[in-house]
Amino acid sequence: MFKTIKKLKIRNSKFILGNSLNELKDLETSSVDMIFCDPPYFLQLSKELRRPDMTVVKGVEENWDKFSSYAEYDEFTSLWLKECKRILKQDGTIWLIGTYHNIYRLGFHLQNLNFWILNDIIWNKVNPLPNFKGTRFTNAHEIIIWATKSKESKYTFNYHTMKKMNNNKQMRSDWSLKVCQGKERLKNEFKKTLHSTQKPEQLLERIVLASTRPGDLILDPFFGTGTTGAVCKKLGRNFIGIEKNSLYMKAAKQRIMQVEPIDTSAIEEVSNKNLLKKVPFSDLLKKGLIQPGERIFNSKKNIEATILPNGNLKFKKREGSIHKIGAYVQNKAACNGWTYWYVKSNKKMVSINDHRNLLRTENSSKE
Numbered sequence: 001m002f003k004t005i006k007k008l009k010i011r012n013s014k015f016i017l018g019n020s021l022n023e024l025k026d027l028e029t030s031s032v033d034m035i036f037c038d039p040p041y042f043l044q045l046s047k048e049l050r051r052p053d054m055t056v057v058k059g060v061e062e063n064w065d066k067f068s069s070y071a072e073y074d075e076f077t078s079l080w081l082k083e084c085k086r087i088l089k090q091d092g093t094i095w096l097i098g099t100y101h102n103i104y105r106l107g108f109h110l111q112n113l114n115f116w117i118l119n120d121i122i123w124n125k126v127n128p129l130p131n132f133k134g135t136r137f138t139n140a141h142e143i144i145i146w147a148t149k150s151k152e153s154k155y156t157f158n159y160h161t162m163k164k165m166n167n168n169k170q171m172r173s174d175w176s177l178k179v180c181q182g183k184e185r186l187k188n189e190f191k192k193t194l195h196s197t198q199k200p201e202q203l204l205e206r207i208v209l210a211s212t213r214p215g216d217l218i219l220d221p222f223f224g225t226g227t228t229g230a231v232c233k234k235l236g237r238n239f240i241g242i243e244k245n246s247l248y249m250k251a252a253k254q255r256i257m258q259v260e261p262i263d264t265s266a267i268e269e270v271s272n273k274n275l276l277k278k279v280p281f282s283d284l285l286k287k288g289l290i291q292p293g294e295r296i297f298n299s300k301k302n303i304e305a306t307i308l309p310n311g312n313l314k315f316k317k318r319e320g321s322i323h324k325i326g327a328y329v330q331n332k333a334a335c336n337g338w339t340y341w342y343v344k345s346n347k348k349m350v351s352i353n354d355h356r357n358l359l360r361t362e363n364s365s366k367e
């Protein structure tokens with residue numbers, strides 16, 4: 001059905017057959033909203049593992065997981081991670097998944113590159129492979145690190161979507177999900193498991209819905225069977241998948257072609273994505289809704305500050321964002337400046353939140 005051509009563009013998504021160390025270099029700086037990385041684990045398996053009935057356990061024995069030393073794995077990791085940092089948008093996030101074999105090394109390089117870790121998620125495997133020899137605890141989880149490009153990034157976190165998906169309770173950092181199995185697990189021509197580490201779609205669905213918006217662009221530099229691509233297509237996101245193994249890439253394309261997009265409005269935070277978009281306070285100045293030098297007040301009008309041309313506020317000698325100054329004047333640790341501050345418009349007090357909503361409506365009607 002598909003030719004294994006090197007680069008195939010599908011609408012706004014892209015399949016790239018090649019080595020990520022080379023291919024990432026061709027991607028535009030600050031161009032993707034989210035990156036999901038499921039890199040080689042460097043498992044260092046030495047012996048064949050058998051079940052009690054002597055059948056062989058399919059582990060990760062492929063060449064893609066082989067490195068001569070930690071030094072080689074570290075060099076590989078720092079090279080692709082550095083490129084990912086360049087390609088990620090300022091407010092984008094990156095997810096790295098691994099096991100105890102590699103996750104600490106991934107975390108080390110991530111922090112060295114000044115990414116900012118938001119969470120580490122424990123993927124608790126509900127149905128893990130037992131420890132057949134009984135020599136250690138059953139290895140029943142993987143760790144997923146979620147990080148922003150920098151400490152200052154204004155990243156997307158769809159808190160309410162996550163809550164909704166978790167029976168209206170705040171989503172925690174321990175996720176109990178099954179490993180990929182049944183019809184979802186791709187098979188080769190001999191009806192054997194095609195890829196030893198195919199991730200479950202449910203895991204990627206949670207990641208994509210938590211940290212992206214419809215229409216966002218997601219990069220996966222270790223695409224494998226294309227789980228990220230399949231989930232992106234289903235949830236209305238675009239993707240770039242890079243995979244060096246042509247068999248996996250071919251299977252990924254076939255799989256993704258069959259995916260039908262679903263209507264996510266019932267689960268996404270707000271059906272109109274523009275309502276979710278961040279509006280910087282300085283946009284109110286740009287649009288002429290407020291003026292530099294204008295006074296801004298709390299609802300009781302007993303606190304007032306001055307709006308500066310850069311979108312900050314000045315209160316006495318202190319300068320800062322609407323949130324920072326709002327918190328300062330109330331002697332609180334935090335404040336939502338959008339709901340705290342008001343400006344005068346036609347002799348009436350107008351919440352700056354109303355101005356923000358006006359801009360959001362304007363933006364949405366343009367699309």
Ligand SMILES: C[S@@+](CC[C@H](N)C(=O)[O-])C[C@H]1O[C@@H](n2cnc3c(N)ncnc32)[C@H](O)[C@@H]1O
Pocket residue numbers: 018019020021038039040041064195197198199200221222223224225226227228242243244245248
């Ligand atoms: C852990 S698997 C990813 C599995 C994938 N998440 C899935 O659900 O199918 C890692 C994948 O990275 C690919 N890979 C390893 N090194 C690579 C490289 N330098 N460039 C591109 N792909 C690479 C391997 O062929 C393998 O398919």
